[in-house]
Amino acid sequence: MDHHTRTLTIALACVATVALVGCDPAATEPTPDTPAATEPATKAPAPSATEEEPAEKKAVPDFVGMGLQSAQDAAQAEGFYSLKSHDSAGRDRMQAFDRNWKVCSQNMAPGKVIPTDTTLDFGAVKLEETCPAGDKQAPEAAGGKMPDLVGESVKAARGALDSGTSITVTDATEDRMVLMESNWKVCTQSLAPGAALNGQPVEFTAVKFEESC
Template sequence: MNTRTLTVALACIATVALVGCDPADAEPTPDTPATPQSTAQAPAATPSKATEAPAEAKAVPNFVGMGLQSAQDVAQKEGFAALTSHDSAGRGRAQVFDRNWKVCSQNVAAGKTVPADTTLDFGTVKLEEDCPANDAEAPETADGKMPSLVGKSVKVARKALDSSTSITVTDAVQSRMVLMESNWQVCTQSPSPGAALNGQPVEFTAVKFEEDCP
């Protein structure tokens, strides 16, 4: 065998060896599938409904005879925050300046134990006035009949009627304008007490409370 033939033979052997060892010719190994991760989530815990604790029980102090402002201060100090007041004289006056009013009655008896969120209502009159034996009751229209409103404040009389009622108020002794209606008392009324109310206008004459009706 000459040199050229030997060289060609060796080249062929080398080529075969390289091709046989080529990794590309190896049978591919299938990929191992990844273990799927669970996407299911645990159900959320249902929150329990919060239960509000009941208000603390407190003994109600005696407020009768106190100034309204002082009564309110004491009530708040004792833990009572829901406070209101009204005019015991039945005139419908608002307690704008608390220090000008005194307590005549209270809706919860002194010494009674009640929840601290109970509303305390004080019946009051002006400092220079005497407390009535009982709170004056507000008049009401019953069975569509005109109530008796003589002696009531014009403010209370107006409130006793339907809000759509046409009402005229005139001074019974002079020609003054009736402006602060809680300071005026009814002297006469038309229609008369007991008359049927069918939407007709209502008329009052009035004087100030410190005056006498003519």
Template sequence: MANWKVIGGIAAGVFILGGIGSAMEDKDSTTSNDAGTAATSAATPTATVGATASASPDDKAAGPSTKADVEKKAVPEFVGMGLQSAQDAAQEAGFYGLASHDSLGRGRMQAFDRNWKVCSQSVAAGRTVSTDTELDFGAVKLDETCPAKDRTAPTAAGGKMPDFKGQSVKAARAALDSGTSITVADASADDRFVLIESNWKVCTQTPKAGTGLNGQPVEFGAVKFGEPCP
């Protein structure tokens, strides 16, 4: 009887081990199947919702217009006003494209608009134009007299040296080719430095007016505006 108990115990142990092995195989199989499914899912790209959606005609039509509508208005009278006041009035009337220049042709910048007054305007008062039209004001400083007509520096048209006497050194320089070698000296006996060229006027020039320009250097003798040429 003892032998049968031993045999029975051994058989039961084999049965239990077999069950455990089968369970482990089932678990390994399940894990393997899960891993295969995950790998297959990773290898297959998924579509993104809306990735290929195109804009509808309504979306395109809702975009901003390329050009703003502009009005047409009569241009006010600005001559005689201070430059700053004229600019403010122009903007109140709907004109925002504004520029200004030196009516005396000296090429000065209107750094402080309140120190200048309007002598001319590029669009005559009362004329009806689009509000995107640029208005250019000719101006002089408050203590200066407006010229009868805006002055402009002579040009080197035709390759000839203009007569720059009485013109500002700045305007004379601008009229010549940008590559021209130019020397400016104080024409008085004071031997001053010519720093702000728009404040100096030409008294002498070399070469003389009418000479053909072929790249030769240019020399100016100048004094400050308000001073007599020697």
């Protein structure tokens, strides 16, 4: 069937059905330019995640003088849950039983308004000890030189040196084993303060803190 005959046939069919649906012969006639299918619509980008709401801001209470456990409980009651503590005496002791420690200092001044997700750091000493005038800083080896570690806890002295340093600790007065190093203080050191640290072994003598060298 040629093109003219096919168009005429479609037109006659439209006349018969025009009252029902209407018909356009030209629209019904397929053309080579008509695409087989339309392209799918581009997917809309997902909405971006909403940012978290900023933490509430509150004034920091005064915790100095409180037991460490009580201070932590009071801080949490105010919405401060990021808490840590350290040894104010500089002996690098762990606060294993918080009720046995008292707060000497806090890193955020009382009354300062800060977000409640700020970390509060309490400096503390044992209940029977006196708070120092200021937190004692842990010693450290600076510029590859041996620091003066006499009087420091053996644990703090060990922490001041490179982790690969070979260290020997002996009792300065008796033949006891130095087990809890944070309870022992350095009496002597084999390298003088200021000596170059070149990986050489270091020897300490020590006694318990309540003892004299």
